[in-house]
Amino acid sequence: MSLRLINALSSPYGRKVAVALKEKAIPFDVTFDVPWGDDTCVAKHSPLEQLPILILDDKTTVFDSSFILEWLEVRYPNPPLLPSDPEQALATRFLKLLGERVMEAIHAIVFELQRAEPSQPFVDRQSRKVRRGLAEIEATIERRHPVAGIEIDIGDIAVGTMLLLVPFLIRNGFVADLEVLRWQVRHPRLAAYANRLGARASFQETVPALMDVDLKSVMA
DSSP: OOEEEEEOTTOHHHHHHHHHHHHTTOOOEEEEOOTTSTTOOHHHHOTTOOSOEEEETTSOEEESHHHHHHHHHHHOOSSOSSOSSHHHHHHHHHHHHHHHHHHHHHHHHHHHTTSSSOOHHHHHHHHHHHHHHHHHHHHHHHHOOOOTTOSOOHHHHHHHHHHHHHHHHHHTTSSOOOGGGOHHHHOHHHHHHHHHHHTSHHHHTTOOOOOSOOHHHHHO
């Protein structure tokens, strides 16, 4: 089965899938798309009009990054990125959930601040989610037990792609250097954890890049 990943250059959601594919040593081709562009192919392949999208050789599509990760575990179970023990699998899925929801809150802040008159109460609420979510991630990682035979799992991938995107957003001017986003200062253990993940080949080979998109015009 041949796989083609439709991704966006800076998408942490697409990066999750690309990292999982590489960790499982699954060959795939990648096509980069700008989902807000006039000539985007996203609507053709997904009713949700969101990236990433996985296209199979029979033209079947699999979409939504969280579902794609689960789909890969069923179709390509080895090497596993999800523990076989039910309790450990729940803990891994919980960590994945935290990574995904904190990423959503960060994106909400980024997009809200592009508005002509951003809502401070909205930004404050999303900021609380980021702070509390990161604290819960740190506590969750510290109480996890190593899973025999699994070096990295889908929880690590979701959290790692989220943590490593924040410096990219700040460095490239997508968002100001806000205190809430300085997670390395508040959570040095998470910084060490993210550095270990970032050193893996799967993360090194999927580093985000700039997209040709004007966020202010998107939010207009």
